[in-house]
Amino acid sequence: MDAGNVMKPNDLFSINIFGLSIPVSDSIVMMWIVMAVLIILSLIFVRNLKTIPVGKQNAVELVVDTINNIIKGSIGHHWKSFAPYFGTILLFLVFANISGLFSLLPTAEELYKLTGNEFFENLPQFAIAAPTKDLNITLGMALMSVVLVLFAGIRFKGVKGWLHGFLEPSPVMVPFHILDYGTRTLSLSLRLFGNMLAGYIIVEMLYEATIFIKPILPLASFFFDVFDAILQAYIFVFLSTIYIKEAIE
């Protein structure tokens, strides 16, 4: 593992639209895979729903109910407008972070070195890892949350009330309220990204370690890719809902 280049996106190919060339990195492809899994799961589980739940519908209702309770607990009165968005974000982040469990699968380059088979040499260098270990993706999620906070404030309090909110305790606080939008984006994105990157680096380092410390590898992998992954997804959604509550009340 190259620690210096771990933050650089690895561009696989680029899409050309209207003369613009958009590079697609492997974390974006990984994100598409997670999205496809979520879409397929939702198509499977949402088919023929009934008023009295049977079988798999019980599990889905449990998940939706848990998400609704989390959102209701932190936003309060207007929770219904935000529950679908935050439920999607929470499910996506949980699946995206847990997909880091597969980061120890060998890449095409490693397979070529191991087997010497010509077939693996020409495959693209696609490394399986959690998409959230790329700052671009977490920054996108954080920007979505902060823009939602901005528009929810205007929508629920009106332009006048929203502008008045900047003067809240005293007019001295105006620059800090404006600064808040930047620092919230930064802390939301860097928290998720830093945690996932730290987990990825530690697991990869343990993978290359000597045989004596290798037995703790599954433990570390489980901690960083399951426990910490779910916790960070929950923290992201929880902090976003706290910001929303602050903006609309």
Add this chain to the structure above:
Amino acid sequence: MGNGLVAIGIGLVMLAALGAGIGLANAVSKTAESVSRNPEASGKILSTTLIFATMSEVTAIFAFVIAVMLVSKV
């Protein structure tokens, strides 16, 4: 010479983990205290502590991100 100084800087950056560690230790000791004082509220106390522990952890995370950025300069 320059590379060595960058490496020393990376080590110094990670001193921020010291502060995060002390903060987390404070939070966890208070959690244990309040759970033993009021065992019925342990679920609520645990979730609140997890939230604020992650918030105090973020200083160490920032330091870690800066350290990883500096590693490419060595």
